[in-house]
Amino acid sequence: METNNNTDRLQEIGIFFLSVFISGVAAFLYGYTAKEITKILIMSSVSTGCVIFAIEEGRISGGFLFDNRENLWRFTILYFFFLTGSVVFPMFPAGGWPYVAIFTGLMLFSGQLIAVCAGCNLLFISMLLSPSSSTDLFVIYFISGMAGVLLFSALDESFRVWLPLMIALMVQFIGLSLHEVLLVNEAFHPEMFLVPAVNILINLILLLILLKFFSFSIIYRTRDTYMDINDPECPLLVKLKEFSKEEYFHAIHTAYLCDRIAKKLSLDDAAAKAGGYYHKIGILKGENSFENVKLVLEDYEIPDKVMVILEEYLNKDEDIVSKETAILLISDTIISSISYLFSKDANASLDYEKLIQAVFKKKMDSGILNHNNLSLRELEEIKKILMEEKLYYDFLR
Numbered sequence: 001m002e003t004n005n006n007t008d009r010l011q012e013i014g015i016f017f018l019s020v021f022i023s024g025v026a027a028f029l030y031g032y033t034a035k036e037i038t039k040i041l042i043m044s045s046v047s048t049g050c051v052i053f054a055i056e057e058g059r060i061s062g063g064f065l066f067d068n069r070e071n072l073w074r075f076t077i078l079y080f081f082f083l084t085g086s087v088v089f090p091m092f093p094a095g096g097w098p099y100v101a102i103f104t105g106l107m108l109f110s111g112q113l114i115a116v117c118a119g120c121n122l123l124f125i126s127m128l129l130s131p132s133s134s135t136d137l138f139v140i141y142f143i144s145g146m147a148g149v150l151l152f153s154a155l156d157e158s159f160r161v162w163l164p165l166m167i168a169l170m171v172q173f174i175g176l177s178l179h180e181v182l183l184v185n186e187a188f189h190p191e192m193f194l195v196p197a198v199n200i201l202i203n204l205i206l207l208l209i210l211l212k213f214f215s216f217s218i219i220y221r222t223r224d225t226y227m228d229i230n231d232p233e234c235p236l237l238v239k240l241k242e243f244s245k246e247e248y249f250h251a252i253h254t255a256y257l258c259d260r261i262a263k264k265l266s267l268d269d270a271a272a273k274a275g276g277y278y279h280k281i282g283i284l285k286g287e288n289s290f291e292n293v294k295l296v297l298e299d300y301e302i303p304d305k306v307m308v309i310l311e312e313y314l315n316k317d318e319d320i321v322s323k324e325t326a327i328l329l330i331s332d333t334i335i336s337s338i339s340y341l342f343s344k345d346a347n348a349s350l351d352y353e354k355l356i357q358a359v360f361k362k363k364m365d366s367g368i369l370n371h372n373n374l375s376l377r378e379l380e381e382i383k384k385i386l387m388e389e390k391l392y393y394d395f396l397r
Helices: 002-029 034-061 072-091 099-108 112-129 135-152 162-184 190-229 235-243 245-264 269-278 281-285 290-297 304-314 323-344 352-366 376-387 390-396
Strands: none
Touching: 002 034, 002 072, 002 112, 034 112, 072 099, 072 112, 099 112, 099 135, 099 162, 099 190, 112 135, 135 162, 162 190, 190 269, 235 245, 235 281, 245 269, 245 323, 245 376, 245 390, 269 304, 269 323, 281 290, 290 304, 304 323, 323 352, 323 376, 323 390, 352 376
16 A cells, blocks of 8 residues: 555656646747746746645545545556647647547546536646737636536446537537637638537547547446456355355345336346445454454455445444445344344244334434435335335345
8 A cells, every 4th residue: 555655656757847848948949938938937836826725635535436545557648648648738729639538538437527627727838838829718728627527526337428529519519619600710711619529529539538548447347347256156155154144145135125126216226235234244253343344455456436335334423425325234134133033033924014124224313324325215225125125135034
């Protein structure tokens, strides 16, 4: 971990100094005066400093998406590639810069705040080096870049990209077309849409390349990870079975309910199922605390979302915000309650509907779900799903 931190610090230092150095060299090659170069150096230093601050803030607040925090090199390589482009763009028409792809690409391999700061920094450098650029153009690129960041920030393992892709490109095309019609050209003619059209084509090609790399490096890798850890015969679950068959089967049943509920609600069923499997894995180290869960899981590639679910569930100081964590809480309680009653009398005839209503009332009255994102409609849907599983509960006898 210390080695990774040192490597990340070196990357941050490299981002800062290379951004300032490259923008200064570019200003010199474009023929700017010493005074203008100094201004560009100072302003790019401040702007790049904000990028470094955003990266550090992301480490503390968890602002990185997917596993980007542990793989900062992906963002760094992409940033340097776009940095090179940002100092070359002033050689081309200002309406043809592909900044919606740049903002979106940086977000996919970091996080929202980092992408906004880094994208604005690169756009700022391009504007400083382009004497023909205008504030209006900066606003257009900023808005379209923000649209890309916001639309793609909800991207998950389902990888539904075409709708956000089309909307982001449409926002940029409309903005650039209005710029050409209202601010650049006095008379209307079809040729004025040529530069915006070329811009959209370039953005589309760049985004498709970035999304392809994103899918192979993150999405498919995450899917493979979930397939491994959500296998009941996963080595870690086998260890749990050897330690306690009771806890192993409890985890299996909890994971089943988590999976069923999450799928019906169109949530992250893989993460919810993993939460069900591993919410008691800490007993392998003694007490089932989140600290012990981390110790057990540290040698396994567990997705960050699963760790967030487990931390919210096991750390009593954490609010249960995630919908998947709430599903784990309810599923675990239902399985525990039914198992307990069957342990008293294996032939007992239980009123499952009454039991489920009682569990929900107790959890709602306790206030443990006060800060959760589940709506009342979703809570009612969960009740319905649990009541449909009456036949499954007989496996708990």
